Amino acid sequence: MRIRIVDAFTDRPFAGNPAGVVLLDTDAFPDDDWLQQVASEVNLSETAFAHPLPAGAGADWALRWLTPTTEVAMCGHATLATAHVLRTTGTATGTVRFATLSGVLSATGDDSGAITLDFPTAPLTEIEVPTAAADALGAEIRSAHDTGPNVGDLLVELADEKTVRALAPDLAALTHLVRRAVIATAFPEDPARGYDFVSRVFGPAIGIDEDPVTGSAHTALAPFWSARLGRDELTGLQASARTGLVHTALRGDRTLLTGNAVTVIDGELLV
Numbered sequence: 001m002r003i004r005i006v007d008a009f010t011d012r013p014f015a016g017n018p019a020g021v022v023l024l025d026t027d028a029f030p031d032d033d034w035l036q037q038v039a040s041e042v043n044l045s046e047t048a049f050a051h052p053l054p055a056g057a058g059a060d061w062a063l064r065w066l067t068p069t070t071e072v073a074m075c076g077h078a079t080l081a082t083a084h085v086l087r088t089t090g091t092a093t094g095t096v097r098f099a100t101l102s103g104v105l106s107a108t109g110d111d112s113g114a115i116t117l118d119f120p121t122a123p124l125t126e127i128e129v130p131t132a133a134a135d136a137l138g139a140e141i142r143s144a145h146d147t148g149p150n151v152g153d154l155l156v157e158l159a160d161e162k163t164v165r166a167l168a169p170d171l172a173a174l175t176h177l178v179r180r181a182v183i184a185t186a187f188p189e190d191p192a193r194g195y196d197f198v199s200r201v202f203g204p205a206i207g208i209d210e211d212p213v214t215g216s217a218h219t220a221l222a223p224f225w226s227a228r229l230g231r232d233e234l235t236g237l238q239a240s241a242r243t244g245l246v247h248t249a250l251r252g253d254r255t256l257l258t259g260n261a262v263t264v265i266d267g268e269l270l271v
Contacts, residue, residue: 005265006081009244016244017213019078020047039066048078059099069207076215083107084261122220123148136173147220152180161189195237213244222248
């Protein structure tokens, strides 16, 4: 069985967010314990498992995503990585539809190699700033938003890009916030650099201390920043050590996420 490591939301290796991708030739997923053991062994923020669906199923592939410790309801970079593998191996062409815990998600590639994901827009609800979140991040929070059940994160706006980049959060404290992850974001120091907002994502509660580039978080970042900037099409920089760019296009209750991907490892899973 083949397993690949793909760097997503980047056009060069060793950047963006690496994801494991396992394409199954069965008509069902293996046992949940086996999936979790493989994801734990790969030990990346997510490993994607996909198997083909029969004609008339409403989607082309069934897709699941697991962190080293748990399954998640939505993952952008591992979906991009899976679509990249399907395209580069000739397994699928055109638009690919995935049946997931977040409904049917599609991925469409273009001639340049970029892939656009069609995801549900996160419903943002402004909430009172949690004191515990400010304490855990070690930074003043200007506003806080709940991102709804699919994403399940806490979105917090900080003062500026420098503050976001300098974050060194108390990861143990973040695990007690009863959220999948915390998205910290701010306006860029210099918009002329080619991005409209900056973010970082911390998810120790699901085994990811810091996620390098988070597609699902951008389904919340897109409506948040589009409302402030008055534009539906934006580019976000996730300022992790690896960094990555996510191009977003807000389309009402759907958000388009566009990025590139690079396969860096193609190997064999022996168990």
